[in-house]
Amino acid sequence: MDASHGNRLSRARRRAGTVLAVSALIGAGLAAAGPAGPAAAAPKAPAAAADCSAAYKIEQTVDGGTTWRMCWHYNTYSGLILDKISYQPKGEPKPIPVLTSARLAQIHVPYDDGDAEFQDVTDTDFGQALQPLQAGECPGGTIKTVKVPDRGNVKGLCTTTRARGHAYRLTHDQSTGGNGKVYTAQGKDLLVYTVNKASWYEYITEWRFSSDGTITSNVGATGSLSPFDFDGGDGRGWPIGKGDQAKAESHSHNVFWRLNFGLDGSPKAKVEQYDSKVTPSANGGSPTTKTTRTPVTKELTGDRKDMRWWRVVSATGKNKDKHPRSYEIVPGASNKHIGRPYTKHDVYFTEYKKCEQYASANIGCPNGYPKSVDKWSNGETLKHPITWVNIGFHHIARDEDQQPMPVHWQGFALAPRDVTAMNPLTPQDLAGHNGQIPIGN
Numbered sequence: 145m146d147a148s149h150g151n152r153l154s155r156a157r158r159r160a161g162t163v164l165a166v167s168a169l170i171g172a173g174l175a176a177a178g179p180a181g182p183a184a185a186a187p188k189a190p191a192a193a194a195d196c197s198a199a200y201k202i203e204q205t206v207d208g209g210t211t212w213r214m215c216w217h218y219n220t221y222s223g224l225i226l227d228k229i230s231y232q233p234k235g236e237p238k239p240i241p242v243l244t245s246a247r248l249a250q251i252h253v254p255y256d257d258g259d260a261e262f263q264d265v266t267d268t269d270f271g272q273a274l275q276p277l278q279a280g281e282c283p284g285g286t287i288k289t290v291k292v293p294d295r296g297n298v299k300g301l302c303t304t305t306r307a308r309g310h311a312y313r314l315t316h317d318q319s320t321g322g323n324g325k326v327y328t329a330q331g332k333d334l335l336v337y338t339v340n341k342a343s344w345y346e347y348i349t350e351w352r353f354s355s356d357g358t359i360t361s362n363v364g365a366t367g368s369l370s371p372f373d374f375d376g377g378d379g380r381g382w383p384i385g386k387g388d389q390a391k392a393e394s395h396s397h398n399v400f401w402r403l404n405f406g407l408d409g410s411p412k413a414k415v416e417q418y419d420s421k422v423t424p425s426a427n428g429g430s431p432t433t434k435t436t437r438t439p440v441t442k443e444l445t446g447d448r449k450d451m452r453w454w455r456v457v458s459a460t461g462k463n464k465d466k467h468p469r470s471y472e473i474v475p476g477a478s479n480k481h482i483g484r485p486y487t488k489h490d491v492y493f494t495e496y497k498k499c500e501q502y503a504s505a506n507i508g509c510p511n512g513y514p515k516s517v518d519k520w521s522n523g524e525t526l527k528h529p530i531t532w533v534n535i536g537f538h539h540i541a542r543d544e545d546q547q548p549m550p551v552h553w554q555g556f557a558l559a560p561r562d563v564t565a566m567n568p569l570t571p572q573d574l575a576g577h578n579g580q581i582p583i584g585n
């Protein structure tokens with residue numbers, strides 16, 4: 145980092161002294177609050193049920209009788225870390241372990257003119273600057289107290305539920321032998337979130353757990369545009385003051401997540417990539433599509449493509465149809481920023497290493513160890529894959545960004561694929577409809 149970056153960092157982003165003080169206190173960077181300890185040290189034992197003390201446990205039954213359970217702890221850099229996440233839909237005798245840990249792994253913010261570039265998770269006081277939440281920000285829920293290392297208690301973790309709209313709808317049509325009934329349900333999600341300040345920005349880190357087994361995480365950027373970055377008169381900004389005034393410099397927010405799956409209680413899992421190729425017909429007939437499965441046996445730097453997707457497959461567990469359980473990675477909209485080797489790819493699958501915690505500007509590995517996820521993906525055989533998701537947003541400011549800035553969301557979902565043998569919300573009347581639907585019944 146050159147001198148101008150240093151000046152700019154201290155001027156625009158830092159609260160004097162905070163970052164150094166924090167670094168000195170927590171040493172290797174694995175400081176954690178809460179009984180679960182650092183994510184990397186999570187035990188391999190099946191996460192049958194969250195086994196943390198009550199204050200660090202989240203358990204919620206949502207619509208259809210689905211129960212989500214997890215533990216949480218707090219880390220000075222990433223902030224909220226969710227551990228031992230399990231899913232138990234109605235009809236499953238015990239919780240199905242899904243993730244051993246899930247959390248933010250970096251927010252990389254490069255400005256378009258190359259004058260400033262930030263690693264908001266590791267290099268600002270992101271984790272320290274957990275924001276206390278007002279009661280109205282957590283409607284119908286509970287605001288938990290977080291012990292923020294070196295700062296004290298902050299009422300800053302909201303757990304609540306939120307309506308999702310239709311979970312499903314089916315008219316059981318009499319014309320095809322149905323009973324004429326309408327089967328419909330409204331879904332509800334467990335919602336877990338924190339707000340962390342990184343200088344002028346506030347990031348809302350939100351996790352949603354749906355009754356149908358889907359997990360969604362989004363980061364919402366709000367707060368203020370940095371008043372030190374109104375130098376976008378070089379064609380890389382947008383005027384947001386009167387006339388041609390106050391050109392806010394454009395920049396990107398590249399958000400990384402780290403997911404440590406523990407499907408069916410085992411760290412072992414397989415990764416698969418699927419690609420589908422559509423071929424128009426040569427003779428005026430219908431187009432055809434061919435889907436191929438590629439086992440990902442070695443570490444992978446993956447790039448999104450139309451009709452491409454990945455899934456993490458349980459090495460041990462199967463559903464009642466004898467299909468292996470898996471979760472599909474479903475990236476949301478993304479502006480991939482190719483400016484750094486670690487931002488060049490959308491997903492990474494790396495073999496688990498305890499010290500590999502942050503997608504860039506990593507903290508905790510020995511001196512000389514590579515600092516970013518792209519370097520860790522170097523062809524090793526995957527036995528215990530770690531999934532890294534990178535979602536980018538190119539922020540060209542607009543008048544509406546003042547003030548406060550409306551929340552802009554970016555994120556991904558994890559969709560259950562064969563975790564249960566049927567829709568976990570299937571009403572009893574339709575429980576026999578597994579496989580080809582009986583016609584005329």
Ligand SMILES: [Cu+2]
Nearest residue numbers: 365395397539
């Ligand atoms: Cu922005």
